[in-house]
Amino acid sequence: MGTGGRPVRNDLSGVVRGAVVQSGSIGQVTINNPAPDVPIPSQLPPPPRSFTSRDRELSQLRQWCDEDDGAPLIAVISGAAGVGKTTIALRWLHDSRDRFFDGQLYVDLGAFAPGGPAEPAEVLEWFLLALGVQPGNVPFGLSQRQALYRSMTAGRAVAVLLDNAFSAAQVRPLLPASGDSAVLVTSRHRLAGLSLDGGRFMEVDPLSINDSVELLSNIVGDGRLTAVGDQAEELARLCGGMPIALSVVAARLSAHPRRSVSKEIGNLRADDRLATLVLDESSVEAIFDVSYTDLPIPEARTYRMCSLHPGTVFGVDVAAAAVGEHADDVEESLDALVERNLIKEISDQRFRYHDLLLLHARQQAEWADSELDRQAAIRRVVEWYLNRAVAADLVLRPTRRRIGPRFKEDPEPGFASHRDALEWLSDERHNIVLAVKTANKHGWDRLIWEFCEALWGFFLHARNYSDWLEIHALGIPAARREGHATAEAQLRAQLCFALTSLRRYDEAVIEGREALRLAEQEDDEDTRVMVLGELAGAVQGTGDLQGALTYLKQVKEIREVIGTKRAEALAQRRIGELLAELGEYDEAIESLREAAEAMASRDRALFARILTSLGSVYLRSGRAPDAEQPLAEALDIARELGSPRYQAEVLFVLGDVAWQRGDVAKARERWAAAHEFYSVNGDPKTAELDERLARTPASSSSDS
Numbered sequence: 001m002g003t004g005g006r007p008v009r010n011d012l013s014g015v016v017r018g019a020v021v022q023s024g025s026i027g028q029v030t031i032n033n034p035a036p037d038v039p040i041p042s043q044l045p046p047p048p049r050s051f052t053s054r055d056r057e058l059s060q061l062r063q064w065c066d067e068d069d070g071a072p073l074i075a076v077i078s079g080a081a082g083v084g085k086t087t088i089a090l091r092w093l094h095d096s097r098d099r100f101f102d103g104q105l106y107v108d109l110g111a112f113a114p115g116g117p118a119e120p121a122e123v124l125e126w127f128l129l130a131l132g133v134q135p136g137n138v139p140f141g142l143s144q145r146q147a148l149y150r151s152m153t154a155g156r157a158v159a160v161l162l163d164n165a166f167s168a169a170q171v172r173p174l175l176p177a178s179g180d181s182a183v184l185v186t187s188r189h190r191l192a193g194l195s196l197d198g199g200r201f202m203e204v205d206p207l208s209i210n211d212s213v214e215l216l217s218n219i220v221g222d223g224r225l226t227a228v229g230d231q232a233e234e235l236a237r238l239c240g241g242m243p244i245a246l247s248v249v250a251a252r253l254s255a256h257p258r259r260s261v262s263k264e265i266g267n268l269r270a271d272d273r274l275a276t277l278v279l280d281e282s283s284v285e286a287i288f289d290v291s292y293t294d295l296p297i298p299e300a301r302t303y304r305m306c307s308l309h310p311g312t313v314f315g316v317d318v319a320a321a322a323v324g325e326h327a328d329d330v331e332e333s334l335d336a337l338v339e340r341n342l343i344k345e346i347s348d349q350r351f352r353y354h355d356l357l358l359l360h361a362r363q364q365a366e367w368a369d370s371e372l373d374r375q376a377a378i379r380r381v382v383e384w385y386l387n388r389a390v391a392a393d394l395v396l397r398p399t400r401r402r403i404g405p406r407f408k409e410d411p412e413p414g415f416a417s418h419r420d421a422l423e424w425l426s427d428e429r430h431n432i433v434l435a436v437k438t439a440n441k442h443g444w445d446r447l448i449w450e451f452c453e454a455l456w457g458f459f460l461h462a463r464n465y466s467d468w469l470e471i472h473a474l475g476i477p478a479a480r481r482e483g484h485a486t487a488e489a490q491l492r493a494q495l496c497f498a499l500t501s502l503r504r505y506d507e508a509v510i511e512g513r514e515a516l517r518l519a520e521q522e523d524d525e526d527t528r529v530m531v532l533g534e535l536a537g538a539v540q541g542t543g544d545l546q547g548a549l550t551y552l553k554q555v556k557e558i559r560e561v562i563g564t565k566r567a568e569a570l571a572q573r574r575i576g577e578l579l580a581e582l583g584e585y586d587e588a589i590e591s592l593r594e595a596a597e598a599m600a601s602r603d604r605a606l607f608a609r610i611l612t613s614l615g616s617v618y619l620r621s622g623r624a625p626d627a628e629q630p631l632a633e634a635l636d637i638a639r640e641l642g643s644p645r646y647q648a649e650v651l652f653v654l655g656d657v658a659w660q661r662g663d664v665a666k667a668r669e670r671w672a673a674a675h676e677f678y679s680v681n682g683d684p685k686t687a688e689l690d691e692r693l694a695r696t697p698a699s700s701s702s703d704s
Contacts, residue, residue, distance in 0.1 A: 041130040043106040044161060047094040048087040050218045050247070053211035057202060061092045064200050065099065065182055071198055072181040078190045079204035080341045080354055081287045082244030085186040086163055088204060093159050093184065100159035100182065105130060107174075111166035111187065112290040120173040124149050127160075127174070142173060150177040157181060168193030188291055190339050203341075206241030206354060209233055215243060219250035224257075231261040238268035239277075240355035244287065248279045274359055288360040291342060302333035303342055304368060305377050307353060307361030310434035316349045318431075321384040322377050378438060385428065385435040386447055389454040392421035396457030399566050399603070401526050403486055404450040418605070419642030425458040433467050440474045448478035449487045456494055461643045463681050468498045489518035489527050496534040500541050503684050508538035529558040529567075533574065540578060549578050566603050569595040573610045576617065585621035592617060596630075608637035608646055616653045624660045631657065648677035652685065655692070668696050 057077075065073050077085045093104060105127050110118045124145040128138050131152045139145050153176035165171050165187040171194060175183055185191065190201065207215065213232045217225045225232040239245035249264055267276040277284035295303060305322040306314060319334060320327040334351060337343045342361075343351045353361060365374055390406050391414045402408075415421040425432070432455070439447040452475035459468050472495045479487040492515035499508035512535035519528040533555045540548035556571040563571075576591035592614040599607040615631035618624070631654050638646035655670035675689040 039103075039130070039132045040101075041103040041105055043130060044093055044104045044159075045090060045106065047090055050215060050250075051087055051091045052215040052218060053207060054084070054088050054091070057088050057204065058092050058095070060202060061088075061184075062096075065096070068179070070179045072176055072179055072183055074175065074183045074185070074194060074197055074199040075202060076185045076187065076191050076194055076199050077202045077204060078187050078341055080242075080357060081188055081291050082242050082284060083204050083206060083341075084243040085204050087243065089161055089163070089184040089186055093161060093182075096159070096182075100157045100180075102156035102158050103131070104159040104161070106161045106163065108163045109165045109170055111164045111189070112294060117166040117170055120170055121145055123174055128152065146173045149174075153178050153181060155180075160184070162186070165189070165191060167191065168197075172197060188341050190341070192339070207236075207243060207246070208241060209236045212236030212239065212241050212246055215246050216250045216253075219247060220253045222257075224253070225261065228261050231265060234265050235261065235268070238265065238273065242284070242354065242356055244282070245277050245284050245356060248277050248282055248284065251279050251282075274356065274363065277356075284356065285360065288357060291340060292360070292364060295340070295342075296336075298329070299333045299336045300364075300368075302330055303337055303361050304365035306334075306343070306351075307358055307365060308374060308377050309381055309431075310378075310438045311431040312355075312358065313346065313350060313352045314431070315351070318381055318384050319351070321380040324377065324380060375442070378442065379444070382435045382439050382444065382447060385432050386451055386454060388424065388428070389432060389451065389458075391415060392425050393454045393457045395421040396461070396605075399564050400457070401530075402453060403490060403527075404453045405446075406450055406454070419640075422458070422461055422642045425455075426462065429462070429464065429467065433471060436471045436474060440478070445478035445482045449475040449482070449484070449491060451475065452491050452494065453487070459494075459498070461645045463501065463645050463683060465498055465502055465682055469495070472498070485518045485522050486524050486527055489515040489522070489524070489531060492518070493527075493531045493534045496531075496538055500534070500537045501683070503541060505538055505541035509535070509542065512538050525558065525562055529555055529563070532558075533571065536574065536578075540581070545578060545581055549575070549582070552578060565598055566606060569598045569603075569606060569610070572598075573606075573613055577613050580617045580620055585617060588617050589614065589621070604637050605641055605643070605646070608634040608641070609649070611637075612646075612650050612653060615650075615657070619653065619657055619660065624657050627653070627657050644677050648674040652689070659692070659696070664696050668693060671696075 061075055064075060077089055079085050093100075097104070107118065107123050107126065109123070110116070121142040124142070125138050128145060128149060129135065131149075133148065133152065139148055156176075156178050157180040158176055158178065160174065160176060160181065160183045162171055162174055162183060162185045165185050166189070168191045171183075171185055171191065175197060185194070185199075190203075191199070192201075195201070206212075213225065213229075213236050216232055216235060217223075235249060236246065239249060249268070253259055253261065253264060267273075270276060274285040274288070278286075292300065292303065302319065302323050305324075306319045309318065309322055314322075316327050316331050316334065320330040323330050323333075331349075334343065334345075338345045338351070342357060343353055346352050369377075386406065390404070393400075394407070395415045395418055415424065432451070436448055436451045439451070448471075452471055455468075455471070472491055476488055476491050476495070479485075479491055492511045496508045496512040496515060499505070499511060512531060515531040516528065516535060519531050532551050536548045536551035536555065539551060552571060552575045556568065556575065559567045559571050572591050572595040576588045576595065579585075579588035579591060592610055596607060596610045596614060599610060611630040611634035615627040615634065618627035618630070631650055635647060635650040635654070638650055651670045651674040655667045655674065658664075658670060659667035671689050671692050675686060675693065677683075678686045678689060
């Protein structure tokens with residue numbers, strides 16, 4: 001009964017959840033609605049099943065996350081298409097779920113989607129719905145959605161994976177407010193603008209050979225690749241360490257248990273390697289195409305033309321030669337390609353393609369540019385290296401007689417110093433050799449032998465014998481095909497010198513005599529005297545000291561008539577060294593002193609070498625104390641010139657001086673320093689130094 005005896009109905013209408021309490025007289029009722037359940041989104045794709053290595057990257061993400069500065073972690077993971085950016089992000093986020101107990105949000109921002117990148121306002125709607133906002137309560141505008149998103153994430157530990165981002169502007173509205181949150185952004189672009197928001201940046205490189213083999217093995221399974229270790233490594237190399245390519249190859253092998261690894265290797269060695277890297281909807285070529293087709297015209301042309309460079313590493317100036325544009329304009333395009341991870345900047349203004357991207361860029365050049373345009377670009381690159389080599393040689397050997405037509409033209413701006421010229425030649429050595437091979441491939445004979453002439457001064461300093469033999473094997477036939485007997489004679493004389501230095505004396509004599517025949521045939525006295533000097537060294541090596549002295553005296557007589565002071569001093573130095581070989585020490589010392597006096601203010605490099613010879617003769621004649629001063633001066637000059645070869649020559653003799661004076665520790669130190677240079681270049685002096693170091697154990701102490 002109710003109040004006043006009126007009957008009260010004891011039933012309910014509607015839907016009721018939970019317990020129902022019946023009560024009698026109630027004075028006041030307060031009803032509290034319970035807080036609605038807050039959903040915990042878990043939107044991450046599954047963790048990668050065949051994840052391999054990347055310990056450095058995962059450790060870096062952990063470190064950044066542990067550095068609590070009150071702001072959310074914003075990690076930008078960039079790299080080329082297919083390099084594994086998303087797998088790194090997913091692996092770390094799945095391993096770190098306990099850190100982000102309030103949920104994980106994920107979106108593919110569609111940087112290269114056919115319909116264009118996702119709009120931040122649209123993504124915010126998805127995120128707000130996932131965080132529990134009712135559809136009717138999602139604001140309309142970007143700024144309102146952004147404000148609500150920050151409110152919803154404030155104080156919450158949320159992880160957000162923004163995959164395949166296009167720009168910093170696309171990412172910025174999607175950053176949560178809580179300092180306990182983490183945002184991982186993957187992109188083919190570097191997104192440097194996010195540095196203003198506290199972004200940390202990680203650039204992902206391809207996998208190493210070992211890690212690539214591990215990834216292949218993980219996918220193929222059954223230990224199938226263990227028995228073919230070398231072939232597995234070859235697969236890894238052909239895939240360039242690119243996870244997408246490795247995954248395609250491994251999936252094919254896994255799906256075809258009886259397919260041989262050698263068959264896959266054969267496919268990848270084909271000219272159309274990229275076309276073979278496809279499985280179902282996964283195509284490496286298509287992935288690269290998406291990045292390329294998005295390029296503006298100038299950047300696309302730079303991407304194509306620079307791929308025609310003969311080496312994998314190149315600088316801005318030679319890139320400008322390839323494109324046929326001004327360096328400043330090309331530098332802007334290169335920076336844009338770096339930003340898009342289509343090329344990698346490996347040092348200041350030095351760039352490199354990934355192996356597969358290089359193939360892709362060359363393929364695009366074949367499709368977009370005519371054969372004539374491609375040939376012209378390659379020729380510009382080759383001639384750029386030749387012109388720079390000519391400019392460097394003019395600094396290294398300013399008084400040397402040259403026959404190449406390029407030396408008679410106005411050379412390119414030169415190098416500021418001897419050291420600068422040597423450093424450039426050392427840095428570009430590999431590219432220069434490739435440029436010579438490229439010229440040979442295209443039948444540009446004059447360029448081939450001109451390279452051989454222009455690199456003579458560098459060879460005398462660096463003594464890269466394998467390079468020298470290789471390019472002269474191309475240069476001598478090229479000069480012959482051109483009908484340039486003088487050039488052929490000069491190159492044979494240069495080859496004679498290298499063979500003599502390698503102690504291949506019989507071969508050297510053959511080259512020298514053929515060079516002498518050509519010089520006499522052309523009635524070219526300048527070339528003849530050069531050949532006589534090199535032939536003297538070869539004959540001396542065979543043990544015919546008197547025959548060598550006869551040649552050198554002829555050289556000196558001719559040089560006094562037609563040569564320069566430097567040429568005379570060079571001949572006199574050689575005579576002094578030979579007199580020492582014959583035991584005529586006093587006469588040798590007098591000859592070398594005269595040569596040194598003539599070169600003291602004319603040619604620092606030759607002056608240093610004469611001083612080295614003088615110190616060596618003093619040592620051989622039992623006057624070790626007299627050897628110290630000229631050798632110390634020679635070492636100072638060699639260091640000033642930046643010539644490791646000349647330094648090694650002096651250190652070798654200084655080691656012998658220290659040994660003769662009883663200072664074993666100092667001798668070992670000097671010999672070891674010289675050995676470091678000679679061993680790298682395959683010089684026969686390495687064996688002599690090995691013998692000296694072997695007889696002086698490292699534990700020996702100085703007696704002086």
